[in-house]
Amino acid sequence: MGLMRGLALRAAVLSVLLFAVFVGAWQVATAPVAGVASGPGLSPEQIEYARMMGKDPGAQKSGGFPTPGQVAATIVGHLSDPFYDKGPNDKGIGIQLGHSLGRVALGFSLACLVAIPLGFLIGMSPLMRRSLDPFIQVLKPISPLAWMPLALYTIKDSSASGIFVIFICSVWPMLVNTAFGVASVKREWLNVALTLEVSSMRKAFLVILPAAAPTILTGMRISMGIAWLVIVAAEMLVGGTGIGYFVWNEWNNLSLTNVIFAVLVIGVVGMLLDLAFGWLQRAVTYVD
Amino acid sequence: MSAFLRVERLAKTYQPHKPVFQDVSFAIQRGEFVCIIGHSGCGKTTVLNILAGLDVATEGYVFMENREVAGPSLDRGVVFQGHALMPWFTVGQNIAFAVRSRWPDWDRARVHAQVEHFVALVGLGAAIDRKPSELSGGMKQRVGIARAFAIQPRLLLLDEPFGALDALTRGTIQDELMGIVRETTQTVFMITHDVDEAILLADRILLMSNGNETRAGYRPGRIAEVVDNPLPRERTRATLHHLEAYYPFRNQIVDFLVSRAKAV
Ligand SMILES: Nc1ncnc2c1ncn2[C@@H]1O[C@H](COP(=O)(O)OP(=O)(O)OP(=O)(O)O)[C@@H](O)[C@H]1O
Numbered sequence A: 001m002g003l004m005r006g007l008a009l010r011a012a013v014l015s016v017l018l019f020a021v022f023v024g025a026w027q028v029a030t031a032p033v034a035g036v037a038s039g040p041g042l043s044p045e046q047i048e049y050a051r052m053m054g055k056d057p058g059a060q061k062s063g064g065f066p067t068p069g070q071v072a073a074t075i076v077g078h079l080s081d082p083f084y085d086k087g088p089n090d091k092g093i094g095i096q097l098g099h100s101l102g103r104v105a106l107g108f109s110l111a112c113l114v115a116i117p118l119g120f121l122i123g124m125s126p127l128m129r130r131s132l133d134p135f136i137q138v139l140k141p142i143s144p145l146a147w148m149p150l151a152l153y154t155i156k157d158s159s160a161s162g163i164f165v166i167f168i169c170s171v172w173p174m175l176v177n178t179a180f181g182v183a184s185v186k187r188e189w190l191n192v193a194l195t196l197e198v199s200s201m202r203k204a205f206l207v208i209l210p211a212a213a214p215t216i217l218t219g220m221r222i223s224m225g226i227a228w229l230v231i232v233a234a235e236m237l238v239g240g241t242g243i244g245y246f247v248w249n250e251w252n253n254l255s256l257t258n259v260i261f262a263v264l265v266i267g268v269v270g271m272l273l274d275l276a277f278g279w280l281q282r283a284v285t286y287v288d
Numbered sequence B: 001m002s003a004f005l006r007v008e009r010l011a012k013t014y015q016p017h018k019p020v021f022q023d024v025s026f027a028i029q030r031g032e033f034v035c036i037i038g039h040s041g042c043g044k045t046t047v048l049n050i051l052a053g054l055d056v057a058t059e060g061y062v063f064m065e066n067r068e069v070a071g072p073s074l075d076r077g078v079v080f081q082g083h084a085l086m087p088w089f090t091v092g093q094n095i096a097f098a099v100r101s102r103w104p105d106w107d108r109a110r111v112h113a114q115v116e117h118f119v120a121l122v123g124l125g126a127a128i129d130r131k132p133s134e135l136s137g138g139m140k141q142r143v144g145i146a147r148a149f150a151i152q153p154r155l156l157l158l159d160e161p162f163g164a165l166d167a168l169t170r171g172t173i174q175d176e177l178m179g180i181v182r183e184t185t186q187t188v189f190m191i192t193h194d195v196d197e198a199i200l201l202a203d204r205i206l207l208m209s210n211g212n213e214t215r216a217g218y219r220p221g222r223i224a225e226v227v228d229n230p231l232p233r234e235r236t237r238a239t240l241h242h243l244e245a246y247y248p249f250r251n252q253i254v255d256f257l258v259s260r261a262k263a264v
């Protein structure tokens, strides 16, 4: 126990150290170097020429990669007012995140509603497994973004298309895991249910579901991870709202500090989602 | 023709022309305790699963109270070779699951009373709210037995219920089982590897031989001998070996297992 605590402490100290080194290196790499900005050895004509070629030697430093201090200031700025709304291209990070999370929640829930019952069916019936297998094998490896044009054409609504893309990418890991979990429920538990003449509904909910729950939740966790990866890309494509659109918009504004901030937010939210599913997974895991 | 359970000419074939066993016929009277002994792989579990309705025979029939067994039923309770408890339920929930399946219209209080009674019967009252993973092997096996008894089946099928237990625990649970069976006049069919266990518990012992290759060709497994237990029914584990008839009876069974069960 003491050993474990010592390990955790040492790991934490090391994490902080690594972070400090990283920020330090970043600071050094982005610090303005005196004399370079004014362009020594460059005649006014040369500077003028460089400007015409689109390379402004004077502006380069101020528009270059932001320093840690600038990013920190941006983070504080955004977090101090996350929910403001000043028109379509200027919304608080909280609102953008809310849109993204809403789409993910909707698409993911729809995927659950389809994948879990269908996975049960496939897991229980070898006939269904064999007949649906070719479709699943072909559909599964398709990048969810490849569906985007078809979705936009048929659904015509960009937000709904985003939800559809989340649905389609979440469905496969859940489907495959549910089918696998259900198919590998121990024979002996099913035999117990058989000898007790348990009705199929009670069997599904009291025997098969708890037995397969850890595998199903593994599938859901993978799906959620993929959905969070995909939503950013999808929102970059369809635009409008969401954290992905925010990244795209700030890139167009050439505001790298905002992009860095958004990247950090995406990482932290993804981690929190994964932690939540990890917690759920532990809650349904049983020791056999 | 009025036997409680009749087994007629059962055969089970996996490989063509090489049935695991063939011509297995026997009967069990109401209230009788019958054990089957045989070497590993002779087909004991298969016979038991067919009686339970979990497996189908290639040939032959099983009748219980003159009705053919055609699938699992609450009338036949099974204690499985592994304990087969559901690890996501507590001890009490495992048994309640069985009780509710047997009597779906019982209210909570009644289910709870039945569960408590049978948990107490196997001496696990203190462990009723624990998960199976928090129990020892012997305790798990006892829960399995309590679950089978709690639905009050007409026939109890036990597949090596004490196989995984150490000798000491085994003795204690054998005593418990014997007590419950005598008290409830339960009809029991039980598989065992242990000769003394069979002598202690069984009224009748079926000796099963393995299928084997002889010079005259393949001979499937079968019930080679049926022996009635000559010892008084009031026997106990502690006094068993003081009984006069004990050693000759024991030798008869051991002789069979050593020399004839796999005889060429
Ligand atoms: N699905 C199967 N396919 C082929 N052979 C099988 C199958 N199931 C069982 N057998 C064979 O049937 C025979 C009887 O198996 P069974 O489980 O009834 O043995 P057992 O007498 O209960 O053995 P043990 O004492 O080890 O539990 C074994 O020889 C086994 O190889």
Ligand SMILES: [Mg+2]
Binding pocket: B044, B045, B046, B081, B159
């Ligand atoms: Mg067996």
